[in-house]
Amino acid sequence: MAAWVWLAALLYGGQAAVLPPPWADIRRNPCAAHPRGWLMLYWPSDGKCYTIYTKGHPCPDTQELSPGKWGGRTIAECKCPPGTAQLPHTTTCHKLFEKGPCRTGEYFAPVEESFNKRGERQGMCVRPQQCADETLLYWPADGRCYYRLSQGPCYSGDVLDIGDDGLANCTCATDGPNHWPTDGGCYAHYTRGPCEKGKLFLPGPKCGCETHLPHYNNATGGCYELDTVGPCPKGHIFSISEVTPLGSHAECRCKSFHARAADGACYRLYTRGPCGQDEMISRGGRCTKVPCARGRLYVPERRRCYRPGTAEPCPLGEVVAFDFEARPALDGLSHNGVCACGNGPCAKKDIESCISHRGKAVYGGACHILHTQGPCPDGAWLVREASGNVKCQCRPGLLPPDCKDITVISINS
Ligand SMILES: *[C@@H]1O[C@H](CO)[C@@H](O)[C@H](O)[C@H]1NC(C)=O
Ligand SMILES: *[C@@H]1O[C@H](CO)[C@@H](O)[C@H](O)[C@H]1NC(C)=O
Numbered sequence: 001m002a003a004w005v006w007l008a009a010l011l012y013g014g015q016a017a018v019l020p021p022p023w024a025d026i027r028r029n030p031c032a033a034h035p036r037g038w039l040m041l042y043w044p045s046d047g048k049c050y051t052i053y054t055k056g057h058p059c060p061d062t063q064e065l066s067p068g069k070w071g072g073r074t075i076a077e078c079k080c081p082p083g084t085a086q087l088p089h090t091t092t093c094h095k096l097f098e099k100g101p102c103r104t105g106e107y108f109a110p111v112e113e114s115f116n117k118r119g120e121r122q123g124m125c126v127r128p129q130q131c132a133d134e135t136l137l138y139w140p141a142d143g144r145c146y147y148r149l150s151q152g153p154c155y156s157g158d159v160l161d162i163g164d165d166g167l168a169n170c171t172c173a174t175d176g177p178n179h180w181p182t183d184g185g186c187y188a189h190y191t192r193g194p195c196e197k198g199k200l201f202l203p204g205p206k207c208g209c210e211t212h213l214p215h216y217n218n219a220t221g222g223c224y225e226l227d228t229v230g231p232c233p234k235g236h237i238f239s240i241s242e243v244t245p246l247g248s249h250a251e252c253r254c255k256s257f258h259a260r261a262a263d264g265a266c267y268r269l270y271t272r273g274p275c276g277q278d279e280m281i282s283r284g285g286r287c288t289k290v291p292c293a294r295g296r297l298y299v300p301e302r303r304r305c306y307r308p309g310t311a312e313p314c315p316l317g318e319v320v321a322f323d324f325e326a327r328p329a330l331d332g333l334s335h336n337g338v339c340a341c342g343n344g345p346c347a348k349k350d351i352e353s354c355i356s357h358r359g360k361a362v363y364g365g366a367c368h369i370l371h372t373q374g375p376c377p378d379g380a381w382l383v384r385e386a387s388g389n390v391k392c393q394c395r396p397g398l399l400p401p402d403c404k405d406i407t408v409i410s411i412n413s
Contacts, residue, residue, distance in 0.1 A: 041065055041076040053396065055081070062093040064396075081396045082383065083371055085110055085123030096123060096371075097140040097359075098167070105166040107140045112358045112384070128167065137161075137168035142369040143357050149178055150188045157185030180205055190215065191225045198222025198231075214240055214248040226250055235266030257325075259285040268326055270298055270336040280335050290335055297322065297337030306337055314339035324375075361390040379403025 031040035031049035040049040043058050043065075050057075055064045059078035063086075068077035080086050080093035085108065087094075087101060094100030100108035102125035111122040128138040131145035137160055138145055139153050146152030146168070152160035154170035159178050163169030172179060172186035179186050180194050180201070187193030193201030195208075200215055200223045202208050209216065209223035216223050217231045217238070224230030230238025232252035241251040254266035259281055267273030267281045275287035280298075282288045292298050292305030297320055299306055302313045306320045314320060318339040326334035341362060354360045354367035361370055361384050368374035368390075374382040376392035380403050383393045394403040 041067060043076055050076075053081070060091040063091060080121040082121075082381070082393075083396065085121040087124075088122055093121075094123060099165040101125070107167055109140065110358060139168050141359065141371070143359055147188075151191065157183075157187075159186045159188055177203060177205065198224070200225065212247060214250050216249065224250070233265045235260075235268070259283055261285045261287075268331040268334060270300070270323075271326065271332040271334050273332070292335060298335045299337040308337070313337075317341060377403070 030042045031037045034040055034049055036051075037049065039052055041052050042048075043050055046058065048058075050065050053064050053066065055062065059065055062080070062084070063078040064081050066077055066079040068075045068079070078091070084093035084095050086092060092101075094108050096108055096110050098107060100123070102108050106125040106127055108123045109126045111124050128140060129143070131138050135147055136145040137148050137152070139160070142153060144153075146160050148161060149159050151158070152168075152170075154160055158170040158172050160168055161171050161173070161176075163171065172184075174181075174184075176186065178188065183194050185194060187201045187205075189203050189205075190200055190213075192199070193207075195201050198220065199207040199209050200213070202210075209221075213223055215226060220231045222231060224238050227237060227239050229236060230250070230252070232238050235255055235258045236252045237255045238250050238252055240248050241253065242249055254260050255268075257269050258266040259269055260266045261274050261281060262285070263274050265274070267285075269283065270280050272279065273281040273287075275281060278290050279287045280290050283300075290298070296305040296307055298304075299313050299320060304313070306313060308320055308322060310320045311318070312320075318341055320337045321340035323334045323336040323338050324340070325338075326336065328334070354362050359370055360367050361382060362368070368382055370382050370384055370390075372381055376382055379395060379398045380392040381395050382390060384390050
C-alpha cells in the first residue's frame, strides 16, 4: 500500500495556474517557512520537511513525494513519478512502455482509470499491436508503427530495432549496418545522418551522393533526404514527384496548404507571409485583404468569417477553431478557421480512436501523445488528470520557475 499522510489543516483552493504553487503558502504547508521551503512538503509521521519530487525516503525507493489532493485538502503522498507506474498492491514503480515486470513480448502500459483513485499510477501488461507488415515495428508510447532501422521515435544517433525482449528498442549496434564509427552513432540509410549538407548516409556505410538516386537534385548537385526542405526555398518540401521506369526523382514543391508567392517561397495559406499589413496569402499565392473583423476566423469552404466556437459551418459536434496545424513562430498568425471537436459528441474517426487510446489525448481537435511535449511550453509535457482534464505539467525533475507551471488547456470529455 502507498503511504498516505494528511497534511494538517491544508485547505486547497483548487486554482491550477498559480505561481508559486499552493503548497508554498505557510498556512497550507508548515514547511513553507524553511529556506526553499516552497519546494518542500510536510510529512506528519516524523514531523519533517522533505523536498518535493525526490525519490525514496520517506517514500518507498522508486516512488517520489508529491502534492496530492484528496477531499478538498492537499496531502503529501508517495507516487510513481510520471512515465512510471506500479502494479496493483505493490509500491515498486516500473517504466511505462517497456517490458518492466511483464512477460517477454509484453510491455507495461498505463491504466487510465487508476489515475482517478488516490492518484496512484497503475500499469498493466499488454501485448503490442500488430503493424501492417514485418518491416514495421510497434512503438507503444505513441501507438504508432515505424520502419525498422529508421530513426523513428528515437534520438539522433539511435535507430529503431527489435530488442532482446521482442519489443521495439532505440539502439545502436556497433556491428550493424547503420553504425558510423567516426562518431559512434547509428543512422537510417538515405537520411542525412552524420553527413555534410548535400550528402546522404548510404549503405556501406558511407556519406555520398549518386546521380541515379531519387534524392539527387540537379540544380545543386547534391542529394537530400526526401520529405524535408532539402535544397528548396522556405515553405517547400523535397519529395518524389515523378515515378518512371528509368527511376524516380524528387522535386521542390510547396508544402500542403501552402502557396508560392511572388518571392518564390511558399507560405501557409491565410497567414500574412510576405504580404502587407491586413493582408493574407490566398490560393494561388496572391495577397488579399483579410476579410474578417478582429477575433474572427476565415473558413475557406464557406468564404466567410466566423467567431471561434461557432457551430454553424461545421459538422455536428464540431465548432470553428484556430488552425492548430499552423505554427505561429514559423508561419505567423493564421486567419484560417478549422472545424474541431467541441464539447458535444464528435464524429471524426481519428478523434474517436484518439480518445479510446490510453496513451493519447485530444487537444484542440488534434490528437496528442501523452507524456510528450506536444502543444506544451518547454519543460512541460501533456498529462491527463483524474478529472479527465488534459494539461501541461512540469516534467519530472523540473519545477517552476525552470518550467511554466501547470496550465489547464483543455477538457477532454
Ligand atoms: C535496448 O537498447 C539498449 C541500447 O543499445 C541496450 O542497452 C538494451 O539492452 C536494449 N534492450 C533490449 C531489451 O534489448
Ligand atoms: C542538369 O543540370 C545541367 C547543368 O546545370 C543541365 O545541362 C541539365 O539539362 C540538367 N538536367 C536536368 C534533367 O534538368
